[in-house]
Amino acid sequence: MARNVTTSRKSINTIAAGALGFLMFFPVLWIVILSFKTEGNAIKAPLEILLNTGWTTESYGAVQARSNYFKHFSNSLIISLGSTFLGMLIAIPAAWSMAFVPAKRTKNVLMWMLSTKMLPPVGVLIPIYLIFRDLGILDTRTGLVIVLMLINLPIIVWMLYTYFREIPGEILEAARMDGASLREEVIHVLVPMAIPGMASTVLLNVILAWNEAFWTLNLTAAKAAPLTAFIASYSSPEGLFYAKLSAASVMAIAPILIMGWFSQKQLVRGLTFGAVK
Amino acid sequence: MRSKSLIRKNRILIGASALVSVAATASVAEEITIATVNNSDMIIMQELSSKWEEQTGHSVEWVVLEENVLRQRVTTDIATDGGSFDIITIGAYEAPIWGGQDWLVALEDLGDDYDYGDIFEPVRNGLSADGTLYAVPFYAESSFTFYRTDLFEDAGIEVPSEQMTYDEFSEIVAMVHDPDNGVYGTCQRGKAGWGENMAFVGPLVNAFGGRWFDMGWNPTIDSSEWKAAINYYVDLMNNFGPPGATANGHNENRALFADGKCATWVDATSAAGYIFNPDESSVHDRTGFFQAPKQVTDKGTGWFWAWALAVPKSSQKVEAAKEFLAWSTSKEYVELVGETKGWVAAPPGTRQSTYDNASYVEAAPFAATVLNSILAANPADATKDPVPYTGVQFVAIPEFQGIGNYVGQQISAALAGQQSVDQALANSQQFAVREMTKAGYIN
Numbered sequence: 029m030a031r032n033v034t035t036s037r038k039s040i041n042t043i044a045a046g047a048l049g050f051l052m053f054f055p056v057l058w059i060v061i062l063s064f065k066t067e068g069n070a071i072k073a074p075l076e077i078l079l080n081t082g083w084t085t086e087s088y089g090a091v092q093a094r095s096n097y098f099k100h101f102s103n104s105l106i107i108s109l110g111s112t113f114l115g116m117l118i119a120i121p122a123a124w125s126m127a128f129v130p131a132k133r134t135k136n137v138l139m140w141m142l143s144t145k146m147l148p149p150v151g152v153l154i155p156i157y158l159i160f161r162d163l164g165i166l167d168t169r170t171g172l173v174i175v176l177m178l179i180n181l182p183i184i185v186w187m188l189y190t191y192f193r194e195i196p197g198e199i200l201e202a203a204r205m206d207g208a209s210l211r212e213e214v215i216h217v218l219v220p221m222a223i224p225g226m227a228s229t230v231l232l233n234v235i236l237a238w239n240e241a242f243w244t245l246n247l248t249a250a251k252a253a254p255l256t257a258f259i260a261s262y263s264s265p266e267g268l269f270y271a272k273l274s275a276a277s278v279m280a281i282a283p284i285l286i287m288g289w290f291s292q293k294q295l296v297r298g299l300t301f302g303a304v305k
Numbered sequence: 306m307r308s309k310s311l312i313r314k315n316r317i318l319i320g321a322s323a324l325v326s327v328a329a330t331a332s333v334a335e336e337i338t339i340a341t342v343n344n345s346d347m348i349i350m351q352e353l354s355s356k357w358e359e360q361t362g363h364s365v366e367w368v369v370l371e372e373n374v375l376r377q378r379v380t381t382d383i384a385t386d387g388g389s390f391d392i393i394t395i396g397a398y399e400a401p402i403w404g405g406q407d408w409l410v411a412l413e414d415l416g417d418d419y420d421y422g423d424i425f426e427p428v429r430n431g432l433s434a435d436g437t438l439y440a441v442p443f444y445a446e447s448s449f450t451f452y453r454t455d456l457f458e459d460a461g462i463e464v465p466s467e468q469m470t471y472d473e474f475s476e477i478v479a480m481v482h483d484p485d486n487g488v489y490g491t492c493q494r495g496k497a498g499w500g501e502n503m504a505f506v507g508p509l510v511n512a513f514g515g516r517w518f519d520m521g522w523n524p525t526i527d528s529s530e531w532k533a534a535i536n537y538y539v540d541l542m543n544n545f546g547p548p549g550a551t552a553n554g555h556n557e558n559r560a561l562f563a564d565g566k567c568a569t570w571v572d573a574t575s576a577a578g579y580i581f582n583p584d585e586s587s588v589h590d591r592t593g594f595f596q597a598p599k600q601v602t603d604k605g606t607g608w609f610w611a612w613a614l615a616v617p618k619s620s621q622k623v624e625a626a627k628e629f630l631a632w633s634t635s636k637e638y639v640e641l642v643g644e645t646k647g648w649v650a651a652p653p654g655t656r657q658s659t660y661d662n663a664s665y666v667e668a669a670p671f672a673a674t675v676l677n678s679i680l681a682a683n684p685a686d687a688t689k690d691p692v693p694y695t696g697v698q699f700v701a702i703p704e705f706q707g708i709g710n711y712v713g714q715q716i717s718a719a720l721a722g723q724q725s726v727d728q729a730l731a732n733s734q735q736f737a738v739r740e741m742t743k744a745g746y747i748n
Contacts (some may be wrong), residue, residue, distance in 0.1 A: 068584065068585060071560045154381070154384075157382075157387060161385060161386070161388070166387055166389055167389055245370070246377075246378060246381060249338050249340070249368050249389040249390060250338050250366035250367065250368050253368070260369075260370050260371055260374055261343055261368075261369035261370060263343065263370075263371035263374075264342070264343040264344055264371060264372075269343065
């Protein structure tokens with residue numbers, strides 16, 4: 029039964045939600061504003077920055093002149109898409125088996141997978157660094173695809189497991205009775221039904237891989253460095269380069285922000301999949 | 306017929322020798338990877354490196370990172386023999402430690418033209434371990450006091466030619482403190498960190514006669530000298546500092562001073578280029594400088610820091626890396642920067658020839674004071690009482706980062722009024738004793 033909500037309560041809720049949304053978006057907005065200021069103006073008092081300073085694109089020019097943005101961008105793209113694709117390839121069969129043919133210890137396995145996310149990454153930095161060194165994959169995109177796939181795999185498996193659990197097993201049984209093989213059952217029955225959930229899993233993991241800054245900074249040098257390294261190169265404790273740092277940040281987050289904007293419906297649909305029955 | 310075959314033979318020989326020379330050139334042309342920090346001097350080096358590439362045929366890949374990230378990244382690589390970098394940018398803190406660990410290539414053979422004798426001795430000493438040079442200086446700095454000449458003049462203050470004491474300094478600061486008009490008597494670092502507030506506090510403690518450890522490596526942070534120094538610091542900042550000083554590091558204070566909000570500021574000599582730059586600073590024509598004050602001693606009252614370039618032992622391209630170092634830290638490089646970027650941008654503090662150059666001295670009115678401060682900062686003799694370590698504002702042992710950061714946090718908390726100075730120093734002493742015991746320095 030729907031609750032009666034008064035117009036004034038509705039207005040208050042709308043204003044509160046708007047204010048909260050603005051508060052959350054404000055740091056990004058401020059970065060965008062600073063990126064269009066000169067270095068001298070970017071460190072002035074906030075009100076002065078807004079009211080008494082001109083606008084310029086010089087920081088974007090300077091950033092592009094000093095760094096190869098497109099190299100970092102293509103690295104980010106390959107690493108985030110590659111790790112997500114590889115992760116999905118492993119996670120779909122894993123989540124299928126956990127959701128539809130659970131074993132005695134499936135829950136324990138799921139919890140164990142999740143627990144690996146609770147380990148501080150720096151705790152395994154040296155062993156992973158040594159393995160990468162010995163395999164010759166330090167500062168390579170292949171290495172980063174592998175490591176980001178591994179760190180995001182528990183999330184992918186968990187998300188897919190949750191979505192698959194919402195799909196009635198009877199439908200799969202019906203497909204099997206109609207003579208579908210396991211491969212056909214997964215590809216032609218399960219996947220189409222779980223598309224919204226899978227799409228949101230892909231989107232979320234692309235975002236996570238795109239934003240990952242610990243492994244991407246520690247396992248790369250010059251060749252495979254993605255946009256996180258690009259931003260880090262403008263951060264400085266000795267010298268104020270706020271405008272250039274802001275321009276670099278905007279250039280780094282813009283692609284993922286645009287992708288998120290266009291796919292927000294899909295993302296919300298996927299994240300709330302099965303929430304209302 | 307014979308001549309045709311001779312011509313053919315000659316052609317083959319010419320072709321072969323051309324191929325050999327191309328192959329030889331290709332074999333010596335290397336791509337080196339340099340890890341560095343993001344500051345103005347390093348950006349200039351990055352821009353000018355194309356000239357070195359043209360001269361040598363080598364190429365450079367740059368990895369530019371924020372200082373703390375760089376330190377972590379480079380430490381991981383060098384400790385695991387990763388070989389990701391051919392040249393690394395390190396500070397005066399790491400150079401002697403890493404050199405002593407045999408992680409770095411000795412740099413005593415950069416060629417006859419390099420002129421090692423031109424490099425200032427304190428700078429050379431600060432980058433050496435057991436007398437061997439392991440990193441070559443890119444630029445060096447000490448600390449001195451920036452002050453507003455107009456405010457001093459209005460208050461009738463005459464800066465003494467001799468080094469003043471901190472007591473005299475606080476008297477002067479009180480006279481120019483005018484918060485109603487937006488000018489605070491002094492701006493000093495309050496942000497916690499061994500490279501932030503402790504860079505100011507370390508020399509202050511030296512001036513008050515304190516030291517980090519006695520000759521047996523026992524921490525002495527709860528000594529009366531430390532208490533006097535930290536009480537002075539907290540009182541000075543609470544009475545005459547800007548509000549929210551615990552959030553202010555080098556950058557924030559530099560911006561405040563450049564904006565005319567501070568009457569005095571004891572900080573890096575390398576900031577002089579910024580403060581005297583009319584494009585960056587509103588007080589460029591109203592700023593003077595004098596030595597960082599002393600108190601019971603004048604030893605170790607100005608800090609010493611250098612950004613230097615080193616070659617990790619794990620590099621596979623040591624010769625090309627050395628070639629780059631010989632170029633980028635040479636007298637000729639300083640001249641190149643002066644001529645292309647302006648003399649005020651020349652890397653300061655490393656070579657006598659820079660200070661003998663009339664163009665530099667003319668462009669940098671602070672040159673002589675900077676030079677005196679750097680020459681007076683002796684990392685090997687920075688305390689009133691004897692100590693087993695080197696370093697002015699830091700102690701050149703691997704454990705110092707952790708201890709320095711913790712003590713910095715405690716002092717910052719005392720400055721914020723969250724605990725007393727005595728409590729902060731007692732906590733710091735306890736922590737330092739625990740760390741030094743764990744590391745095996747003391748039982």
